[in-house]
Amino acid sequence: MGGLADWLRNFRDLHERARQGALKQGEHATYLTRRDELARAMLAAHKLTLKPGETPRRALRVARALQVDIEVRGMSQRTVTLDLSTAGFSAMLARPPALGELVGVTLRLPGAESLACRARVTEVKPLSGSIRIAAQYLDLSAADLERLEMFVIDTVLGLFTT
Numbered sequence: 001m002g003g004l005a006d007w008l009r010n011f012r013d014l015h016e017r018a019r020q021g022a023l024k025q026g027e028h029a030t031y032l033t034r035r036d037e038l039a040r041a042m043l044a045a046h047k048l049t050l051k052p053g054e055t056p057r058r059a060l061r062v063a064r065a066l067q068v069d070i071e072v073r074g075m076s077q078r079t080v081t082l083d084l085s086t087a088g089f090s091a092m093l094a095r096p097p098a099l100g101e102l103v104g105v106t107l108r109l110p111g112a113e114s115l116a117c118r119a120r121v122t123e124v125k126p127l128s129g130s131i132r133i134a135a136q137y138l139d140l141s142a143a144d145l146e147r148l149e150m151f152v153i154d155t156v157l158g159l160f161t162t
Contacts, residue, residue: 008160011038015153035153042156061085062155070135071104072097081107086149088119088136096131097121103135109151115144 011034017023018031039060065080068091075095082090089107097103099121107115123134140148 008157012157015150015157019150035149038153038156060152060156062152064155066110067108069104069106070097071106072101076104082132084148084152086137086145086152088122088134090123090132090134092127092130092132094130096124096133099124102138105135105137107148109147112147112151115140115148117144 014023014027014031014034017027023031042060061083062085063083065082066084068079068081068089070077070079070091070093072095077093077095079091079093082092084090084107089105101121103119103121105115105117105119109115117140118138119135120138121133121135123132125132
């Protein structure tokens with residue numbers, strides 16, 4: 001084969017070494033560039049465009065159901081994500097927050113500590129029987145952002161078998 005299959009195989013190796021903290025001198029910049037290339041290709045495949053100032057890795061969303069606790073006005077609701085990115089997530093709720101409201105978020109990544117941050121509700125869309133919300137993370141630490149990005153890339157790589 002070649003082409004895409006080789007690129008994916010090479011990126012998968014680079015990604016795994018990054019996950020283990022085993023990148024060689026100078027490989028980190030290459031790794032970040034390749035993550036952007038993968039994100040840009042996935043966005044193009046879905047016919048999505050970047051907003052001004054948005055990076056491909058920040059815009060890349062994956063459909064994954066992860067447990068998330070959302071605290072709204074002192075009350076916590078447990079649900080699962082519909083999709084997520086390093087910028088935010090969407091989920092279904094019975095009692096939605098208001099558009100623009102700040103909420104507490106605790107996101108559980110498989111095999112890792114939970115991520116906790118504040119988020120701003122950017123969409124509230126009524127559907128039959130529940131409400132779909134989208135929220136943008138506000139204060140993820142750099143370490144949590146990196147863990148989330150690794151998870152998103154893992155999810156994308158899981159779509160491809162090589």
